[in-house]
Amino acid sequence: MLEADKIYLGTSDKPEYLLLGLANRHGLVTGATGTGKTVTLQVMAQGFSDAGVPVFCADVKGDLSGIAEVGEPKDFLLKRAEEIGFADEYKFSACPTVFWDLFGQQGHPIRTTVSEMGPLLLARLMNLNDTQEGVLTIAFRVADEQGLLLLDLKDLRAMLGFMAENADTIQAKYGNVTKASVGAIQRQLLVLENQGGDAFFGEPALNIADLMRTTIDGRGMVNVLAADKLMSSPRLYATFLLWLLSELFEVLPEVGDPAKPRLVFFFDEAHLLFDEAPKALLEKVEQVVKLIRSKGVGVYFVTQNPLDVPDSVLSQLGNRVQHALRAYTPRDQKAVKVAADTFRPNPAFKTMDVITQLGVGEALVSTLEPKGVPSIVARTFIRPPSSRIGPVTEAERRQIIAASPIGIAYDKTIDRESAYEILGRQAEANAPAEADAATAQGSAGGFDVGSILGSLLGTNKKRGERFTATQRVAREVTRTVTNRVAGDVAANIGKSVAGSIGGSVGRSIVRGVLGSILRPR
Numbered sequence: 001m002l003e004a005d006k007i008y009l010g011t012s013d014k015p016e017y018l019l020l021g022l023a024n025r026h027g028l029v030t031g032a033t034g035t036g037k038t039v040t041l042q043v044m045a046q047g048f049s050d051a052g053v054p055v056f057c058a059d060v061k062g063d064l065s066g067i068a069e070v071g072e073p074k075d076f077l078l079k080r081a082e083e084i085g086f087a088d089e090y091k092f093s094a095c096p097t098v099f100w101d102l103f104g105q106q107g108h109p110i111r112t113t114v115s116e117m118g119p120l121l122l123a124r125l126m127n128l129n130d131t132q133e134g135v136l137t138i139a140f141r142v143a144d145e146q147g148l149l150l151l152d153l154k155d156l157r158a159m160l161g162f163m164a165e166n167a168d169t170i171q172a173k174y175g176n177v178t179k180a181s182v183g184a185i186q187r188q189l190l191v192l193e194n195q196g197g198d199a200f201f202g203e204p205a206l207n208i209a210d211l212m213r214t215t216i217d218g219r220g221m222v223n224v225l226a227a228d229k230l231m232s233s234p235r236l237y238a239t240f241l242l243w244l245l246s247e248l249f250e251v252l253p254e255v256g257d258p259a260k261p262r263l264v265f266f267f268d269e270a271h272l273l274f275d276e277a278p279k280a281l282l283e284k285v286e287q288v289v290k291l292i293r294s295k296g297v298g299v300y301f302v303t304q305n306p307l308d309v310p311d312s313v314l315s316q317l318g319n320r321v322q323h324a325l326r327a328y329t330p331r332d333q334k335a336v337k338v339a340a341d342t343f344r345p346n347p348a349f350k351t352m353d354v355i356t357q358l359g360v361g362e363a364l365v366s367t368l369e370p371k372g373v374p375s376i377v378a379r380t381f382i383r384p385p386s387s388r389i390g391p392v393t394e395a396e397r398r399q400i401i402a403a404s405p406i407g408i409a410y411d412k413t414i415d416r417e418s419a420y421e422i423l424g425r426q427a428e429a430n431a432p433a434e435a436d437a438a439t440a441q442g443s444a445g446g447f448d449v450g451s452i453l454g455s456l457l458g459t460n461k462k463r464g465e466r467f468t469a470t471q472r473v474a475r476e477v478t479r480t481v482t483n484r485v486a487g488d489v490a491a492n493i494g495k496s497v498a499g500s501i502g503g504s505v506g507r508s509i510v511r512g513v514l515g516s517i518l519r520p521r
Contacts (some may be wrong), residue, residue, distance in 0.1 A: 005259070009040075009321070009365055011084035018319055019043070020051055020260035022368040024058035026285040026316055027291060030306050030339065036361045038063050041266055041302055042385045045222055049095045054212045054220040057266035058227040058241070061153030068097035068400055077384040078360065084381050093386045094217045095222045098404055099397060100199050102240065104228035107401060108410045110240075111202045114138070114150040117243055121220055124150040124281055125197070126188035138174045139163055148419035152202040154188055155419040159258045160186055162423050195233040200240065200364020204413040208251050210406050212263050231269070238272040242281075245288050245299065254293040262296035271299035271308035286312045303486050306339045307331070314342070318368045318379075324358035343377035349352035354379055357429055 006017035018027075022300045029044075031037045040063060042396040045055045059065055064426045071077070071092040098109030108444050113120070119140050122134035138158050150156055163170055164182045192198070213221045230237045245265065255262065267273065290297055301309055301317065305325070309317075320342065340352035342368050355364065358379070361437070365380040381521065401407065 004051070007044065007051065008086075008383060009043065009367075010363070010380040010382040011086070012365070012380045014378075016365045016367070016369050016378055016380050019370065020053070020371075021245070021257065022318065022372065023048070023053075023264065024257065024261045024293050024296055025318040025368055025372070026293065026298055027298060027300040027319030027321070027367075028306065028309065028314070028317040029302045029306065029321045029323075030325070031303055031363070032326050032361065033322035035095050035358065036363070037302055037304075037323055037384060039385060039389065040323070040363065041268070041300075041380050042067055042387065042389075043383055044300070044517055045264075045266065046095050046387055047383060048223050048261070049220045051260055052214055052218045052220050053261050053264055054214065054223070055264050055266065056211050056223040056225070056244070058230075058268045060227045060231055060268050060390045062226075062228050063389075065097075065099070065224055065226075065392045065397065066390045067095045067224065067385075067409075068099075069388040069392055069396060070094045071339045071384075071386050071388050074389075077389075078111065080381065080384045082457075084383060086383055090384065095387055096219055096278045097222045097400060098213075099224050099226060099401055101226040102230055102236070103196055104199060104411075105399060107224070107231070108404065108407055109199065109341055109413075110225070110412075111200060111208050112205050112247075113203065114152065114156050114201050115143075116205060116247070117201070117239075119144070120280065120284070121243055124242075125235055126185065126192055127235065128185065128188065132181050132185055132188075134175070135163070135177055136185060138170065138177060139173065142170060143419060148422060151416070151418045152420075153193060153198050153308065157186060157189055158420040160189075184408060188469065192236075195236055197233070197236055198231075198248060200236070204410055205414065206247075207409075208247055210409070213406075227268070234269075234272045234275075237269075237430075238275075241267055242273060242285065242288075245292065246284070247289050248297055249292045249295060252292075252297065254294050255296040257292060258296045261298045264298045264300065266300045266302055268302040269307070270303040274308065274310055274313075282310060286310075286316075289313055289316050305335045306342065307335045318372070318374060320364075321353060321376075321382075322364040322368045324360075324362070327356050344374045344397075346377050346379075351377055 005021065006019050007023075009016045009018055016436050029037055029040055040058065045057055045064075045067060046053050054312060057064060071094075073092065073469065078087070078090075083086045100110050101107035102110050117125075117407070119133065119137040124135055128136060141154070143159050144150075148155075148159065150159060158180050163177055164179050167177045167179060168183075184414070190262070211221075215221065227237060229239075248263065252262065274282065292299065300319075301313075303309065306314065306322075322339050325332065325336050327336050335357050336352055339355055343351050343364060345351060350362065352501070358364070361382050363380055363382055364377050366377045367375050490511050
């Protein structure tokens with residue numbers, strides 16, 4: 001029943017296989033919560049691994065981590081193997097596994113640089129509007145022209161500060177750059193940092209080749225991304241996986257239709273990729289899904305509802321595994337109809353009815369046949385997995401991480417010179433010149449406040465004494481000088497508190513202070 005060029009998925013009235021030569025035509029695994037999607041994903045991932053195909057998958061609930069340990073011969077597993085005629089071939093084994101984690105806690109940290117992410121995906125990640133996305137694009141362009149590396153979030157923040165300070169010069173060449181837009185982007189950067197996004201940006205950046213490793217005996221490595229904590233930041237999760245797809249598309253050469261995929265990519269909770277996605281992003285996803293097939297990469301979306309995937313993407317998914325759906329609401333009923341209509345009909349049953357009747361571990365399966373035509377949908381009992389069902393223990397995870405051959409390349413953060421350091425040095429170098437210019441500007445006004453105050457003190461008379469005519473003239477002149485000084489001081493006060501004290505208010509304050517000195521006692 002097990003063959004080298006196909007993956008055994010389960011049995012209907014006959015064995016159901018996924019052909020390796022057509023596995024890069026992508027696929028879809030759907031079904032309600034608790035119907036067996038994770039086990040199906042585990043069976044498929046282990047099948048690819050045994051065939052020498054590396055796998056990348058997200059572990060949303062922590063259950064998928066058990067693929068790294070040998071399964072246990074439990075009664076219900078043995079019973080299922082017996083029922084489908086798989087008992088003789090059924091063996092327990094583990095998959096060679098690498099654990100990854102964007103936060104570096106449950107696996108090797110995955111990082112990329114701000115430059116590699118690019119303005120389009122960053123704008124999506126920070127939920128920027130079109131104007132703010134335009135400003136962010138200008139920031140990337142200016143950084144390229146200035147030779148400034150944008151590696152982590154502090155580099156991007158420094159670059160935005162540079163743009164705010166030089167907005168007049170920049171907008172003359174690239175268009176309007178307002179401090180309000182820059183400030184909005186900086187606030188979104190702060191939100192991203194609070195969600196843990198700062199751990200994702202930096203170096204050493206992920207080398208795509210490390211996701212495509214095989215063992216000495218020819219099995220493909222299963223790369224498991226710990227996503228339970230990441231799911232609290234769904235936008236970061238979706239953007240990261242889309243970035244990973246884009247990187248694979250950019251880096252890998254064209255190979256056409258290989259005998260087996262070079263890598264298979266499972267995108268769990270796929271609806272997060274498409275929720276509230278702008279049109280430009282959806283077009284990018286559709287383009288990547290269409291073209292990455294020729295790079296030898298298969299993409300499998302895992303989600304609860306087929307309606308979660310846009311029609312333009314759904315039409316590209318040739319291999320389908322549909323677990324049970326519930327039809328309690330009008331939307332659920334529509335989802336059942338959509339799922340049924342995507343299958344090649346089976347005259348033995350009505351697909352729409354069977355979808356709501358499937359038990360746990362049952363699914364409707366339709367895969368591509370040798371000529372690329374979908375097979376007739378079959379009601380299938382999914383085979384039991386060979387690896388453990390359920391999560392690994394913390395001790396087991398740590399042991400696997402410690403034994404990983406790639407830990408030395410990623411576990412230590414590198415912070416080399418980039419935009420943050422270069423712009424910081426420039427600001428320090430310019431500070432003395434700016435201070436000298438400010439001093440010169442103050443001297444050019446022609447008034448020394450200390451000298452004026454000293455002379456004013458000399459005009460005070462004791463109580464009861466009368467001012468001479470000369471003193472009265474001097475007093476009037478002093479009042480005139482005071483008004484001018486008050487205006488200059490008020491302006492400087494207004495600048496120092498960002499306009500919170502206007503010139504008229506400042507002038508009143510200084511007049512009050514100087515008036516108390518001038519007023520005869």
